[in-house]
Amino acid sequence: MSAAHTQxxxxxxxxxxxxxxxxxxxxxxxLTEKEKLFELRIIDxxxxxxxQFHAGQFVEVSIFGVGEAPISISSAPSKQGxxxxxxxxxxxxxxxxxxxxxxxVVGLRGPLGRGFPFEAMKGNDVLLVAGGLGIAPLKSLINHxxxxxxxxxxxxxxxxxxxxxxxxxxxxxxxxRHRDDFNLMLTVDESDDAWDGEVGxxxxxxxxxxxxxxxxxxxxxxPPVMYEFVIAEMRKKxxxxxxxYMSFERRMKCGIGKCGHCGVGHQYACIDGPVFSYWEAxxxxxxx
Amino acid sequence: MFFRVIDKERLPDLIAGLSSxxxxxxxxxxxxxxxxxxxxxxAQVRLDYDTTLLPPKKWFLPPKETIMRFCRAxxxxxxxxxxxxxxVLFGLHxxxxxxxxxxxxxxxxxxxxxxxxxxxxxxxxxxxxxxxTETCFCNVWNTDEVHWGFDIFxxxxxxxxxxxxxxVKGAEILDRHVANRAVSDEDTREFQRVVHRFKQGFNxxxxxxxxxxxxxxxFDSPIWDEIGDACLSCGACSMVxxxxxxxxxxxRLEPDQKTGLRIRTWDSCQFKEFAAVAHGQNFREDRASRxxxxxxxxxxxxxxxxxxxxxxxxxxCARACPAGISPVKVIEALQTGxxx
Numbered sequence: 138m139s140a141a142h143t144q145x146x147x148x149x150x151x152x153x154x155x156x157x158x159x160x161x162x163x164x165x166x167x168l169t170e171k172e173k174l175f176e177l178r179i180i181d182x183x184x185x186x187x188x189q190f191h192a193g194q195f196v197e198v199s200i201f202g203v204g205e206a207p208i209s210i211s212s213a214p215s216k217q218g219x220x221x222x223x224x225x226x227x228x229x230x231x232x233x234x235x236x237x238x239x240x241x242v243v244g245l246r247g248p249l250g251r252g253f254p255f256e257a258m259k260g261n262d263v264l265l266v267a268g269g270l271g272i273a274p275l276k277s278l279i280n281h282x283x284x285x286x287x288x289x290x291x292x293x294x295x296x297x298x299x300x301x302x303x304x305x306x307x308x309x310x311x312x313x314r315h316r317d318d319f320n321l322m323l324t325v326d327e328s329d330d331a332w333d334g335e336v337g338x339x340x341x342x343x344x345x346x347x348x349x350x351x352x353x354x355x356x357x358x359x360p361p362v363m364y365e366f367v368i369a370e371m372r373k374k375x376x377x378x379x380x381x382y383m384s385f386e387r388r389m390k391c392g393i394g395k396c397g398h399c400g401v402g403h404q405y406a407c408i409d410g411p412v413f414s415y416w417e418a419x420x421x422x423x424x425x
Numbered sequence: 426m427f428f429r430v431i432d433k434e435r436l437p438d439l440i441a442g443l444s445s446x447x448x449x450x451x452x453x454x455x456x457x458x459x460x461x462x463x464x465x466x467x468a469q470v471r472l473d474y475d476t477t478l479l480p481p482k483k484w485f486l487p488p489k490e491t492i493m494r495f496c497r498a499x500x501x502x503x504x505x506x507x508x509x510x511x512x513v514l515f516g517l518h519x520x521x522x523x524x525x526x527x528x529x530x531x532x533x534x535x536x537x538x539x540x541x542x543x544x545x546x547x548x549x550x551x552x553x554x555x556x557x558t559e560t561c562f563c564n565v566w567n568t569d570e571v572h573w574g575f576d577i578f579x580x581x582x583x584x585x586x587x588x589x590x591x592x593v594k595g596a597e598i599l600d601r602h603v604a605n606r607a608v609s610d611e612d613t614r615e616f617q618r619v620v621h622r623f624k625q626g627f628n629x630x631x632x633x634x635x636x637x638x639x640x641x642x643x644f645d646s647p648i649w650d651e652i653g654d655a656c657l658s659c660g661a662c663s664m665v666x667x668x669x670x671x672x673x674x675x676x677r678l679e680p681d682q683k684t685g686l687r688i689r690t691w692d693s694c695q696f697k698e699f700a701a702v703a704h705g706q707n708f709r710e711d712r713a714s715r716x717x718x719x720x721x722x723x724x725x726x727x728x729x730x731x732x733x734x735x736x737x738x739x740x741x742c743a744r745a746c747p748a749g750i751s752p753v754k755v756i757e758a759l760q761t762g763x764x765x
Contacts, residue, residue, distance in 0.1 A: 154536040155492055155687075159500045201495040202678050202685050242500045361706060388702050390674060393536035397671030397692070398699060400718065401708070403726030408535065422644045422721060423714065 154393050157199035157244025158184055163219065165239050168305050172270070173235060174211070175222045179245060190214050192278035193252030193384055193412040197392045198222065198234060199244030206230035207389035209411070210248065211273050213280035214255075223273040223305060249392040250411050253278050253382055258354045262290040264346070264376075266367050268297050268339055268359025272305050274384045274411075275358050286318055293320040293346055297339030297359075300325050301332045320346070339363070343370040350375035355415075358384040364425050368415060381415040385424065426572075427590040429605040430612050431579075436586065437467035442602025443513045447549065450484060451515035452477055461514070472516050472581075475558045476739060480667030481514050481521050482528060485544045491686045492540060492674070498683060509543040516553040519571040520563045520737040524667030525550070526574045530731045531670055549594060552578035554623070560740030562629035562753055568737040569624070580616055587616045629738075631753045632760050636734075637725045639759045644717075648758045653713025655748040660693030662719070662742035662750070668735045669693070694719050720755055 164176035179185040195209040206228060212221035226235040237243065255278070263282060267275045282289055298304045304323060313321050322342045324335035335342065339359075348371075355371050357364060364383060371381055387399035387406035394408035402421025404410065418424045431439070443449050444464070452474040453462045459474035461481050493505040525545075532541035552575040563569040571578065576595030579586040588605065590596040599605055663669040673692040678685040692699065695715050701707040709715045727735035736752060743751030758764045 152537070153505055153539050155539075156502050156505055157500070199500070201497050201500055201687070202676050204676050205674065244500050386702055386706075387708065388700055391672075395531060395536070395538060395670070395672070396674065396689075397694060397722075398673075400694065400700070400722055400726065403721065403729050422641065423708070423718075 154246070155391070157197070157205075157246050159242050160245040162237055162239055162241050162243065165237075168223065168307075169303055171227075171303075172223055172225045172305055174306075175224060175234065175237075176212075176219050177222065177243070177245060178219045180242070185218060188220075188248065190220070190248035191252030192255060192281045193274050193382075194248040194250050195274075195389065195392070195411060196220065196222070196245050196247030196249060197389070198224075198230060199246065200230055200233045200237075201244065203233045204230050205244075205246075205390070205392075206234075207249070207392060207407070209274035209277070209384070211276040213277055213284055215281055215284040223270070223276065225270055246392060249389070250407055251409065253356055253384075253412050254354075255281060258282075259285075259288040260290070261380075262292070262349055262353040263356065264293045264295070264348060264353055264371070265356045266295045266339060266359070266371075267357075268363040268367075269299065269303070270305070271358035271360065271363070271384070272296055273358075275356060276306060278356055283319075290352065291320065291349075292318070293322070295322045295324070295339050295342045297324045297326070297342075300327045301329050338366070340366050340370050343374070346374075348374040348376060350377065353380065355381035356383075357381065361386070361425075364418075368425075378419065379414050379416040382412055383415065383418060384412045385410050385418075387411070427596060428608040428613075429588045429590065429599060430582075430608055431586050431588055431599070431603050431605045433581075433584050433586060435603050436472075436579075439599065439603040440464070440467035440470060440515065443515070443549075443551075443598065447511045447513040449513045449515055450481075464515075470516065472553055474516070475555075476518070476560075476741060476744075478741075479665060480524060480739065480741065481517055482524070482667050482670070484512065484514060484548065485525070485528065485541050486532075486670060486672070486691075489688060489690045490540065491688050493687045494684065495676075495687060496684050497678075503684070505539075507540050507543040509547040511547050512544075513549045513551060515551045517550055517575070518553060518555045518739075520561075520568050520739040521667050522550060522552050522571045522574045522578075523563075523568040524737045524739070527668050527727075527731070527733060527735055527737070528670055529574075530733075549598070550575040550577075551595075554578075554580040554619070556623060557626040557628070558740065559628065560743045560751070561627065561738060562631060562740060563738035564624070564627040565629065565631055565633055565753075566734055566736060566738050569627075580619060582612065582615045582619055585612075587612060587619075629753050631756050633756060634760075636756065636759070637728060640721055640725045643759055643762075644721075646759075646762070648762065648764050649713045649717045651764045652750060652755060652758065653711065653716050655750060656695070656712045656716045657748055658695050658697060658712050658715065659747065660695045661745040661747070663693035663695060664691060665741040665745045667737060667739055667741070668723070671699075694722070716750070720752070724756075 160177045160179045166174040197205045199205045208222045211223045328336045389407040390396045390398040399406035451470040459477045532538040576592045578589040672689045700709045723735040
């Protein structure tokens with residue numbers, strides 16, 4: 138395991154890892170009908186400065202009176218002082234968060250878990266595959282790669298959504314479509330008249346790419362059903378099992394390896410993951 | 426380790442002495458069974474108990490515990506102090522002491538759980554030797570012996586106790602509260618005889634050979650469906666288990682709707698919602714997958730992190746299970762491929 142792919146342990150200021158830090162919502166962007174992008178700043182300046190993370194790590198968002206929910210960080214670690222969270226209105230906590238306004242305060246714990254092996258990926262091509270809300274953690278990695286673009290070879294991004302109205306981060310991807318340093322491919326299951334991208338499952342996009350298997354890292358995140366099919370395509374391109382990384386969604390409740398809810402195989406998604414290599418995931422019974 | 430001997434009839438002196446400085450929790454009878462409860466009179470203590478209904482874990486990880494009080498308006502924590510009175514847990518058997526050592530790995534390694542830690546630090550442990558019951562299988566995991574994790578350990582030699590003193594505090598307390606003398610060669614010989622008798626008393630000798638390999642190799646075995654069909658998902662096994670530590674966290678608002686409590690309660694991986702995520706996906710929807718997960722985590726997941734299995738062979742789950750599922754039966758089924 139590379140040094141970069143290790144878990145971070147960060148405690149809250151008083152040594153109680155269950156105690157959230159108050160953080161202010163400094164921007165809210167409506168992405169789709171169900172998803173909003175929140176920008177948060179931890180209020181205590183010392184803790185805000187100490188908050189260093191890796192792409193693929195997550196935070197526990199706390200709203201007192203409702204509870205906590207694990208949300209992956211969407212902004213790049215290269216951007217300091219704030220974090221962005223792409224949140225789907227899907228449960229009690231995320232529902233309450235969607236009702237918050239700019240300037241409101243919520244609680245934050247983190248950064249938690251093990252992210253993508255960014256340092257190990259340097260010097261290689263990177264193939265990123267996202268399905269649906271799976272773009273949220275990959276966005277952090279994509280933007281981090283962007284900020285250190287010269288460190289990487291060919292960068293290919295495949296992103297599939299159900300339909301054009303559910304494509305997240307359109308504002309960024311529309312601008313990136315004509316860049317030659319990112320091979321960006323968007324696809325939707327069902328198109329509409331205005332859509333001029335690909336139509337079909339994200340796995341279909343593999344027909345359009347060449348992969349140098351000795352020199353390519355994969356990063357995958359999407360709904361549970363997606364992994365098996367995307368990995369099959371990556372294996373067809375002869376990518377190594379230990380160079381494909383994937384982020385798992387599980388019920389991370391405490392986020393620090395105590396409460397047991399996010400158990401996957403013999404590991405906990407919250408401290409051993411949520412990012413695992415495919416080799417590790419194959420060894421986790423019931424993971425894929 | 427240092428050793429002293431105390432006369433059996435002087436033991437109440439020790440309990441009474443401890444009661445003057447600590448809250449003493451020990452095994453007492455309740456409706457024909459035994460529980461760990463606070464004691465007010467040394468005569469209540471039943472050191473002949475077989476096993477208790479609930480393990481001592483509740484004195485470190487209470488079934489329900491407020492971890493913080495909060496104010497909603499500014500999302501501020503107003504209080505997260507831990508209430509941990511000085512306490513003695515008296516009369517713990519080796520399995521239960523070993524179970525606390527396994528819990529320590531979870532709560533004191535990596536991120537430290539301040540609530541568990543405060544109670545652990547404020548609690549003295551006085552261990553007590555035992556004899557195997559029908560459901561005991563601590564011999565299988567070598568948790569029938571304990572060499573640390575206590576302040577004093579008393580081995581019953583009939584008319585006297587062979588006291589092992591692990592900590593300075595334990596040695597001081599023994600000396601302060603009860604008449605004691607040096608250990609003679611004959612005392613140590615009798616200690617060996619007693620321990621030998623104890624080791625002969627087990628009737629469960631389940632074969633645990635290559636258990637992690639079997640768990641992986643037989644992950645899709647039909648034995649899990651059979652065991653899952655029998656399981657009622659009641660979670661009793663987790664509640665009575667001295668090493669099950671999973672919990673849930675929920676907020677409760679006070680009547681003023683402005684302040685509230687964040688509360689954690691015992692939870693069980695056997696409950697259907699345990700691994701469900703927000704938009705409806707449940708990673709262990711059927712009973713078979715949940716029973717399997719429990720064994721998988723205890724006998725392999727925990728082992729892969731801490732080099733021990735997360736079971737001490739106390740047999741409480743075997744006694745509590747209304748469907749008659751026990752670790753001994755499950756491991757035998759894995760070995761033989763048949764559920765007996």
